[in-house]
Amino acid sequence: MLTIFGQGNRFCDDVSRRSFLKIGGLGIGAGALTLADVFRAEAAAGVTGTRHRAVINIFLGGGPPHQDMWEIKTEAPKEIRGEFKPIATKVTGLQIGETFTKIAARMDRFAVIRSVVGATGGHDAVQCMGGWPPKAMANMGGRPSLGAAVAKVQGPVDPSVPPFVGLARRTQHVPWSDCGRPGFLGSAYAAFKPDGQGMDNLVLKGTSLERIGDRRRLLSSFDGLRREIDASGQLRGMDAVTDRALGVLTSSKLLEALDVSREPEKIQAMYGDGKPYKFQYDGAPTCNDHLLMARRLVEAGVRVVTLSYGRWDSHGDNFGLVRDHGAKLDQGFTALVDDLEARGMLNDVTVIAWGEFGRTPRINNGAGRDHWPQVSCAILAGGGMKTGQAIGATNRLGEYAAKRPVTFQEVHATLYHNLGINPATATINDPTGRPQHLIEAAPLKELVG
Numbered sequence: 001m002l003t004i005f006g007q008g009n010r011f012c013d014d015v016s017r018r019s020f021l022k023i024g025g026l027g028i029g030a031g032a033l034t035l036a037d038v039f040r041a042e043a044a045a046g047v048t049g050t051r052h053r054a055v056i057n058i059f060l061g062g063g064p065p066h067q068d069m070w071e072i073k074t075e076a077p078k079e080i081r082g083e084f085k086p087i088a089t090k091v092t093g094l095q096i097g098e099t100f101t102k103i104a105a106r107m108d109r110f111a112v113i114r115s116v117v118g119a120t121g122g123h124d125a126v127q128c129m130g131g132w133p134p135k136a137m138a139n140m141g142g143r144p145s146l147g148a149a150v151a152k153v154q155g156p157v158d159p160s161v162p163p164f165v166g167l168a169r170r171t172q173h174v175p176w177s178d179c180g181r182p183g184f185l186g187s188a189y190a191a192f193k194p195d196g197q198g199m200d201n202l203v204l205k206g207t208s209l210e211r212i213g214d215r216r217r218l219l220s221s222f223d224g225l226r227r228e229i230d231a232s233g234q235l236r237g238m239d240a241v242t243d244r245a246l247g248v249l250t251s252s253k254l255l256e257a258l259d260v261s262r263e264p265e266k267i268q269a270m271y272g273d274g275k276p277y278k279f280q281y282d283g284a285p286t287c288n289d290h291l292l293m294a295r296r297l298v299e300a301g302v303r304v305v306t307l308s309y310g311r312w313d314s315h316g317d318n319f320g321l322v323r324d325h326g327a328k329l330d331q332g333f334t335a336l337v338d339d340l341e342a343r344g345m346l347n348d349v350t351v352i353a354w355g356e357f358g359r360t361p362r363i364n365n366g367a368g369r370d371h372w373p374q375v376s377c378a379i380l381a382g383g384g385m386k387t388g389q390a391i392g393a394t395n396r397l398g399e400y401a402a403k404r405p406v407t408f409q410e411v412h413a414t415l416y417h418n419l420g421i422n423p424a425t426a427t428i429n430d431p432t433g434r435p436q437h438l439i440e441a442a443p444l445k446e447l448v449g
Helices: 035-045 101-105 126-130 146-154 209-228 236-249 253-258 265-271 288-300 318-342 408-418
Strands: 002-004 021-023 054-059 086-088 095-097 110-117 164-166 304-308 349-354 376-382 389-391 401-403 427-429 435-437
Touching: 054 126, 054 146, 054 288, 054 408, 086 101, 101 318, 110 401, 110 408, 126 146, 126 408, 146 164, 146 304, 146 408, 146 427, 253 288, 265 288, 265 318, 288 304, 288 318, 318 349, 318 376, 349 408
Parallel strands: 054 304, 054 349, 110 389, 164 304
Antiparallel strands: 086 095, 110 376, 349 376, 427 435
């Protein structure tokens, strides 16, 4: 493992913000996988280009309360309705919760789904990250998440930028920091994790860029000798992989994308930082800077960015939590959409925010709402979709989907569609060599026609 350190601002873990260069396993899942291994695995699927479509998947870990966000139950009894009032939005006749004033003012650029069904009830991100139940194909390692599948099918846009990045900080309840599993595809297609322990693998300790060049030349001389005795020709194919791995060492594109301090102060202020962090407990902080980082990563060439935002498990003080988390999400999400639109990227980038399930209609004795897998919600923007609408509805008490139930698979089929992948035809081979569809549903016609 190698490290280059310099001077500059520092992270809270005392790692330099501007002047460090880190490389190695790139934090790609468990195991000692090298960067060259990753590139070798991606080589067959690599597709490059200067313009690409992308997805930013915001996981609201813990289960956000559907009836306090996008579908206020004004006709329900007080013990179900709660404290929030609906507010008008830019779309005539469409109301949402009073906490989300900025989204309401831009509702024509958003679509809410009020009737997501099929949650398994587990406190994890698996269905939001991939669309499949956690136990699907478990005997083969599980189904790949959307990010892993996209990394396999489409490959990197830029050789020095991974196609799939997970920004979720490690949480005490570990499943809430799941950024999307590679499943049966293996660790080569896991997300690059630039935060915490993952960043420790992106290090060049005590080595200058000049010495890297010397080592490249030394490797080249050894490779020349090996090629002379390599009758099979397999070693020749390793040269391009090694060049790509070393290319990341001397490229600042990824590291610059991760450094939000490079943004103008006005842009940083527009997103906010989501502090002070409240109601976090064993979950994720409300990292608004991760939303800005996600935009920078997409701009640099990442196809799928996932992150975990807040801890929405509101068994107590549900309304205080929604006021805090909701207002911060309202600021960050609208800043992201405004920013993407200003840069001409909104039609190419799909943004979604959702959780693993909803909350109980009846408010408990602690002013909270408990787990409710029967129905949940989502909000989307961008991707060239038909926005300015609400899809589906629950019954008067918010108990179940009374109109247009939408499955996790349908949402993921829509995300694949927006990425330019046809979910009806695209497949990846499982470990037995049998082709498996990425998802077994069609995209939402309400969103994509």
